[in-house]
Amino acid sequence: MRKIRQSKNNMANKTFVRQTNTGEPVRVGDLSIYPVARSYRINMPGVHGGIIWNRPVAVIVENSRGDRQELPVVDRTRQLQIAIFSAGLFGAFLTWLLFRKSRK
Numbered sequence: 001m002r003k004i005r006q007s008k009n010n011m012a013n014k015t016f017v018r019q020t021n022t023g024e025p026v027r028v029g030d031l032s033i034y035p036v037a038r039s040y041r042i043n044m045p046g047v048h049g050g051i052i053w054n055r056p057v058a059v060i061v062e063n064s065r066g067d068r069q070e071l072p073v074v075d076r077t078r079q080l081q082i083a084i085f086s087a088g089l090f091g092a093f094l095t096w097l098l099f100r101k102s103r104k
Contacts, residue, residue, distance in 0.1 A: 016040070016041070017040070018040050019039045020036065021038075021039065022034050032063075033060070034060040035059055036058040036070075037054055038054070038055055039053065040052070055075055056075065058071060058073055059073060
């Protein structure tokens with residue numbers, strides 16, 4: 001069950017690629033567990049190489065009867081990174097407001 005889904009537009013053919021990959025199954029008892037990951041690639045034109053960012057998306061659990069259930073993976077690290085970045089922006093904005101008012 002190896003699936004690769006890509007969404008590309010004309011410009012993204014060389015610059016930006018998004019893929020969703022389903023990995024090889026892991027057998028646990030009568031269950032087959034498939035990891036699902038999404039990758040984003042930014043290819044630099046004229047340069048060999050680029051940036052790749054992989055992140056888990058879900059786990060598909062399939063029993064011996066063929067019933068499937070997709071369990072989403074919550075990326076807590078990404079949520080914390082966004083929260084820390086937002087707090088930093090908010091703190092910088094507050095500092096700017098305080099120093100702006102004290103100069104007047």
